[in-house]
Amino acid sequence: MSHDGEGLARFSINQMTVKQLSLPELAAACTDLGVPGVGLWREPVQAYGLEATAKLMRDAGLTVTTLCRGGFLTAIDPHARVRAIDDNKAAIDEAATLGTDTLVLVSGGLPAGSKDLHGARSRIAEALSELGPYAASRGIRLAIEPLHPMFASDRCVVSTLAQALDLAEQFPASQVGVCVDTYHVWWDDTAPAQIDRAGRGGRLHAFQLADWVTPLPEGVLNGRGQLGEGSVDLRAWRALVEQAGYGGPIEVELFNEALWSQPGAKLLTQTTHSYLQHAC
Template sequence: MTAPARFSLNQQTVRQWSLPELAAGCAAAGVRRVGLWRGPVREYGAEAAARLVRDAGLTVSSLCRGGFLTAADPAGRAAALADNRAAVEEAATLGTGTLVLVAGGLPPGSRDLPGARERVADALAELGPYAAGCGVRLAIEPLHPMYASDRCVVSTLRQALDLAERFPADQVGVVVDTYHLWWDDTVAGQLVRAGEGGRIAAFQLADWVTPLPEGVLLGRGQLGDGCVDLRWFHERAGAAGYRGPEEVEIFQPGLWARDGAAVLAEVLDRYERYVLGIPAVTGK
């Protein structure tokens, strides 16, 4: 079996798999790219994880996540910078050039969104050169506005690009995630802008389904189950010059309760149908 060349499976989509199971399952399905998360990688050991995926014939499309750079106090800022330098080193060990950053939310008691974004910029000024020296690009991921207070003060692709463009393109780029950006009527123009500047560092896919579950974090939809025009995003990102991995990242307990191989097979089928526009095969 061979999966589409640009397809990448984010580890969170099959969270029920251990790292060895992820490597074996992807190899069996012909998948050649994976997006990894720091928690499981640290638990397994970054160097051991790098060997594992390499021996399975896999490359790491991205490492998630760094960021949370909005602390206003000196101790919090220093801790965040140290953690992000460690994340850069882990990404380099895994052989990926992309570290996804979630900016962080408002500090307790704060209502100052512009100030929080400026603290993100200050941190990027320190982290960008360090990351580039390790062969890693920092990728700012805008999250849906419902996460602005507690997880990410960067809510739109425009805001992410406004931050990224303060720095060289080889240091800081952006993440285009359909789940977070589908609602924004300015995203088409911002994709053009991102492409012209060589800023698209990662492309992630998930669908938007309603009603959202309590807590909203774990409510991403399987591709094709919601209202996002996934093929539109694929085509617009391509028109903007993006040719990198397309990473399916779905946080959903319903998927995690199922057999991982069955989930991966379904994801591949949905990716071909709803992202690439390949008709479903009938008569199986």
């Protein structure tokens, strides 16, 4: 499948990729390069101001493709669970104000002292039973993002698309679906069938690209490689989601100290070139 004529039409830059840019700098750089979409993060949006960010994006003609992130729904303590639900409702409200239709969920790791993965996943479902209808009432879809298994203990007990869909399918597709991120699923030979399953169910809510470059850095979180520099066949994964019916934005989300040390506008330019070269 060739996308030669498409250029950057479906490209979106996740804010964390170029986190060295302020929101106004990000908007200006996207305008200069013809980047149509941005995936935003709650913390920098809150720092700049929610309404101010929404206006900045509108004035720049930018589409907010996703908001990251909700989730962290695995706590056992009742008070912590109430706080998590309230925070996720706030994230849903923020997403609605920003004009996106998708809030990405990172489910949360094991609570301190717990070894019960099954119990943690069941508490995610319990939280979604309240958050799904609330999100739908605001025109927002929740996208469960499975993270690579190395994050299961501290960040996300949902490690595969199958696990994510097992959770999502307890709710209407208009409320809960999945986010497919190549960095997290590229290793999983069951993922293609799960992408097809998600597509048939109308649950492919977001698609993110990053490459897998080894050795991973100490701390591993910031090891997401520039497109084309690692082990992931990015075009093949794009073909899979498109064969499953996905026609939405393609968001590049990189966490990488070496990339963050570069000038942000230069990095954005480099990332658009890498996208065109390796994912189109």
